[in-house]
Amino acid sequence: MPAADVLADPGSLRAGLAGTGYLADDGLSTVAWLAHSLQRPLLLEGEPGTGKTALAEALAELLEVPLVRLQCYEGIEASQALYDWDFPRQILHLRAVETAAAAVPGAFPAVTGQDLEADLFDERFLLARPVLRALREAPCVLLVDEVDRADDEFEAFLLEVLSTWTVTIPELGTVRAQTPPYVVLTSNRTRELHDALKRRCLYHWIQHPGLERELAIVRTRLPQVDEALAGQLVALVQQLRTDEDLVKPPGVAETLDWARALHALGASRLDPETAARTLGAAVKYREDAERVRMALERTLTR
Template sequence: MQQSDVMADPQVLAEGLATTGYLSDEGLATITWLAHTLQRPLLLEGEPGTGKTALAEALAQLRGIPLVRLQCYEGIEASQALYDWDFPRQILHLRVVEAAAMADPDRKVGDVAELEHELFDERFLQSRPVLRALQEAPCVLLVDEIDRADDEFEAFLLEVLSSWSVSIPELGTIRATEPPLVVLTSNRTRELHDALKRRCLYHWIEHPGMDRELAIVRTRLPEVDERLAAEVVGVVQRLRAEADLVKPPGVAETLDWARALHALGASTLDPQVAAATLGAAVKYREDADRIRASLDRMLAG
């Protein structure tokens, strides 16, 4: 399939994503196709482990373009997303110029303005993820866990997404020749501002149903016994629906649990091996204690 064809329509996109191991539903495939077609950022919210980050990775793989990832965290600043200057190399350049002048006093080294221009040449520029995405487009820019950043960073990001350009005082404006496909993810630890949401297309990713989650496991882990895969998915589905957990397991945890059981040589999920490997599926002590107390019932169901 030609690279231009993989985004022909939502159905073709869904089929293409499936070839990378990412199984999307109709709603997600449609909103992703619209984000590409309308050149709008895509904001994905949902519980951890529902495949938000994996979608960006699958899109980059499907289209054969770079994936540029910006991992957000508390206290992140615009400079850490945009660019920095390579100070050690700039200092080394100054020393080289100084050494050349001392070795040959008659040699014309240049005036201060020329030297300053050399120091802030593009070769000394260290591009951070947002600037890299503008320079390397077409690409997929993944802004992961935007809800962990603060309001100021959110406002900065909104400005970049509105103009697809960055102004660097020493060099001028760098503008993307083609807007990157931007995927923002949020675990909803805080509400994002309406201004950013208005700029984006939005989709809430739910945990998949039984059939689709089983298909994901079978696609991603074909080596896992079919019966074991079905049992793991069945238990995870019941955990989400019935167990009232602090953090229900996501698809990522389902895959980890199935992978762990396969590594142990298990072909079925019995209470003993389930209890021993539960740490692959749940990450809170309270959740693990609650599940162990009802494993027999869940496995019987």
């Protein structure tokens, strides 16, 4: 389906996303459509595993454009997101020029320091990082993943780029996106983002899906999994999120991983022993594992 058709309205976008295997609710599909129509970045917050990153991947697949991913982490600097120079290649080039000039004296015209510097900072030595790539390759989807892991200075840098869609490289000039990229920022809310960045974006909190929608996600993404097993598993995960005081409740990503693990073992129904043996697909803390094992005994042995 052409991009213009899938972006005709929120309903069309929702249907298009469903075709990629991503089942968005009305609220998410509406804000995603508005982000494109208004050319505003989309900031998604929510618990890990609720489908924030997967939305950007689905959008890139649906729109048939490149997905450019910037993974944020503590201590990331603007140069690691923007561009850098290939210093080893620059040094090799410099040595090659010096060697050639020394081998045949007078065979090459005199090279001034200014000429040599301009040659060293040529386009061929530029290493484009994700933000610069997104501006150059637009239309594309730029995923700024886990932006809450970066620091305040990096947030300020992002805010400037997202406000102007331009980047200045002193040695080469200004790069401006002809078409602003579709920007999706994700946050697990390990810290609060600054109001200035939030104001620049359209915001949406992604919640864990209800039972029916999560079951539909499992059936859509993993049609090979037995329907009875999928129903039991989703009901169990829903109960774990609401009834058990877990450090890290399983997200949709963990539900899918657990379903894959059970299917790989040939399970057609969920029993306490098989569920306990595959628990590592969904639970990542020892304390949670103990609570879930007790819940399995209560739930699956009735």
